[in-house]
Amino acid sequence: MLSVAEQCSNLGFGVGLRTVHYTDFMESCPEVDWLEALTENYLGTGGRPRQVLRQLSMRYPIVLHGVSLSIGGSSPIDRHYLKLLKVLADEVQARWISDHLCWTGYAHHNLHDLLPMPFTEASLAHVKNRVDEVQNYLGRAILLENPSSYASFVFDGISEAQFLREIVLSTGCGILLDVNNVYVSSVNHGLDAKVYIDTLPAEAVGQFHLAGHSQREGYLLDSHIGPVPEPVWDLFRYTLARVGSRASLLEWDEEIPSLEVLLEENEKAKTLAALPSPAIQIHPELHL
Numbered sequence: 001m002l003s004v005a006e007q008c009s010n011l012g013f014g015v016g017l018r019t020v021h022y023t024d025f026m027e028s029c030p031e032v033d034w035l036e037a038l039t040e041n042y043l044g045t046g047g048r049p050r051q052v053l054r055q056l057s058m059r060y061p062i063v064l065h066g067v068s069l070s071i072g073g074s075s076p077i078d079r080h081y082l083k084l085l086k087v088l089a090d091e092v093q094a095r096w097i098s099d100h101l102c103w104t105g106y107a108h109h110n111l112h113d114l115l116p117m118p119f120t121e122a123s124l125a126h127v128k129n130r131v132d133e134v135q136n137y138l139g140r141a142i143l144l145e146n147p148s149s150y151a152s153f154v155f156d157g158i159s160e161a162q163f164l165r166e167i168v169l170s171t172g173c174g175i176l177l178d179v180n181n182v183y184v185s186s187v188n189h190g191l192d193a194k195v196y197i198d199t200l201p202a203e204a205v206g207q208f209h210l211a212g213h214s215q216r217e218g219y220l221l222d223s224h225i226g227p228v229p230e231p232v233w234d235l236f237r238y239t240l241a242r243v244g245s246r247a248s249l250l251e252w253d254e255e256i257p258s259l260e261v262l263l264e265e266n267e268k269a270k271t272l273a274a275l276p277s278p279a280i281q282i283h284p285e286l287h288l
């Protein structure tokens with residue numbers, strides 16, 4: 001089985017491939033290090049999206065990012081979905097495959113939302129088994145992304161970061177560390193974002209996500225709108241110092257700007273990563 005380290009070379013600074021930019025990419029081949037494609041948009045075997053992705057895979061490294069694996073769900077893993085995913089990954093030579101630490105449906109009903117899961121010893125064992133099943137089928141390690149969250153369960157026994165850490169150590173899967181999600185969740189739950197980052201095994205992090213969020217009444221919403229806010233850039237800087245440089249990806253899904261603006265924002269991540277790392281101190285109360 002391909003490990004996280006074997007798959008996740010530092011590809012540089014990529015952007016999410018969105019339909020509105022297909023023509024730009026196809027016609028002018030803009031300079032960007034790599035592209036992340038939303039798996040579910042390309043699972044059908046025909047049509048323009050699949051054709052575009054296939055052609056772009058000859059010019060850019062492609063990474064597949066899914067929203068339907070439902071690794072935290074209680075219904076059996078959808079083998080048909082895995083089969084289509086494997087074919088697609090082979091076809092576009094996907095460097096790696098990622099999805100979210102969440103559940104998204106029940107009994108073939110996809111709720112099209114990344115729903116929070118309980119963090120208990122029982123759910124930990126459940127998710128470990130499912131990650132093993134998925135990785136064995138795909139023949140490669142997957143990356144799990146930390147979701148943004150707005151609610152937690154009263155019977156949660158461990159933190160999300162500790163939960164993710166345990167899964168990684170047991171299954172050999174990797175982490176897609178979404179820095180904006182860490183920030184959003186830490187504000188929503190009153191937690192320390194740096195402790196979250198410190199808890200994760202740095203060597204298992206294969207990729208970063210950067211994105212914008214929106215202030216709502218009493219909470220932050222992971223809206224993927226607008227440029228990356230300053231507190232997220234600050235946390236990204238801390239993350240770079242703590243984890244090191246990794247393939248980084250800018251997500252912008254609401255009021256999507258021109259490709260030019262998107263790539264300008266991506267340049268900021270590149271500039272930040274090139275700066276010397278600030279001195280950091282690991283949280284003194286952290287016992288891993």
Ligand SMILES: [Fe+2]
Pocket residue numbers: 145178181209251
């Ligand atoms: Fe993300």
